[in-house]
Amino acid sequence: xxxxxxxxxxxxxxxxxxxxxxxxxxxxxxxxxxxxxxxxxxxxxxxxxxxxxxxxxxxxxxxxxxxxxxxxxxxxxxxxxxxxxxxxxxxxxxxxxxxxxxxxxxxxx
Amino acid sequence: xxxxxxxxxxxxxxxxxxxxxxxxxxxxxxxxxxxxxxxxxxxxxxxxxxxxxxxxxxxxxxxxxxxxxxxxxxxxxxxxxxxxxxxxxxxxxxxxxxxxxxxxxxxxxxxx
Numbered sequence: 019x020x021x022x023x024x025x026x027x028x029x030x031x032x033x034x035x036x037x038x039x040x041x042x043x044x045x046x047x048x049x050x051x052x053x054x055x056x057x058x059x060x061x062x063x064x065x066x067x068x069x070x071x072x073x074x075x076x077x078x079x080x081x082x083x084x085x086x087x088x089x090x091x092x093x094x095x096x097x098x099x100x101x102x103x104x105x106x107x108x109x110x111x112x113x114x115x116x117x118x119x120x121x122x123x124x125x126x127x
Numbered sequence: 128x129x130x131x132x133x134x135x136x137x138x139x140x141x142x143x144x145x146x147x148x149x150x151x152x153x154x155x156x157x158x159x160x161x162x163x164x165x166x167x168x169x170x171x172x173x174x175x176x177x178x179x180x181x182x183x184x185x186x187x188x189x190x191x192x193x194x195x196x197x198x199x200x201x202x203x204x205x206x207x208x209x210x211x212x213x214x215x216x217x218x219x220x221x222x223x224x225x226x227x228x229x230x231x232x233x234x235x236x237x238x239x
Contacts, residue, residue, distance in 0.1 A: 048225050061217060061230040104170065113158050113221050113228060114183040117170040 021045050022107055024118035031125050037092040039121045041105035050088050051106040051115065052079050061104070064090070095125045129153070131220050131231035139237045145206040148234045152199050152220030158182075159201040160228065161193060164215040173216075176201050177224075205236075213238045 023042045031037050041050065049068040055061045065072050065079040067088070072079050076095075081088040092099055102122050106115040132151045140146050152159050160183075161173040172185040176195035193203040199220075205212055215235050219228040 051228070053230075060232040061219075063227050063229060066227045106170075108225060109172075109183075111224070112177070112183040113160050113175050113219075113224060113226075114172045114185070115160070115162075115170075115228070116172070119169050 020119070021109075021116050022105060022118040024105055024121050026121060027119065028122045029124070031095050031123070033096060033125055033127045035095050035125075037095050037099075037123065037125075039090045039103050039105075039123070041088045041090070041118055043086050043088075043105075043107050045107060045109065045116070047083075047086075047107045049108065050081055052088075052090050053104040053106060055102045055104065055120075057101070059101075064103075092123075097125045097127050100124050131218060131229050133216075133218055133231040133234050135234060136232065137235050137237075139239060140208050141239055142208055142210060144208050145204065146208060146236060147202055147204045148216055148218075148236075150201045150203075150218035150220075150231055152201070152218075153229055156220035156222050156229075157199055158221040158223065158226075159195055159199065160219045160221070161201070161203050162217045162219065163187075164217060164233070165213075170217075173203065208238045210238050212236065 052064040076093045078091040102120045104120045106117045158177045160175040175183040179195045190206045195201045215233045217233045219230045221228045
């Protein structure tokens with residue numbers, strides 16, 4: 019079993035839809051990262067959170083430490099949100115990250 | 128502040144050769160981590176350097192090595208290249224442990 023599981027693997031949505039991507043992990047963590055990668059592009063850090071909820075524009079990330087689960091929500095989705103979304107958790111000490119397999123999101127206009 | 132920079136951006140090498148990739152972190156960041164991204168394995172951690180010391184190492188063969196200089200710039204080296212080493216190599220810098228990591232654009236290595 020992978021230490022970080024994401025679902026769904028692929029997601030196609032219509033512009034304007036509310037989107038949820040889920041991440042479950044099996045290790046104890048201090049924080050969880052949500053990352054975004056556009057096709058052919060580099061990786062951008064969207065959120066790092068250790069409790070509760072964070073919001074940035076149309077993006078909302080939540081985490082439940084007890085249930086070892088986090089969700090990334092996109093409100094009013096737009097074609098420019100099409101990208102791969104990856105959750106990652108730090109492993110033990112230091113800055114080593116363990117990654118989920120990613121969710122490929124396509125938003126159609 | 129300038130972001131994380133990586134050089135070169137693209138590289139084509141032949142099996143058996145060696146390659147050195149460079150990463151310049153954000154000014155003031157002391158931690159540099161290296162990751163490999165392939166379609167089959169996804170993102171995998173290679174190693175992390177903090178204040179010139181290797182602090183973590185992933186499950187990669189000894190052909191993969193790295194170092195960090197006193198100005199926090201880091202290099203990674205892959206010797207005796209194999210076809211399977213073709214990948215996007217990303218570095219990320221961070222101010223301290225368990226802080227947000229900022230990724231560079233990556234170096235795309237193709238081994239023929």
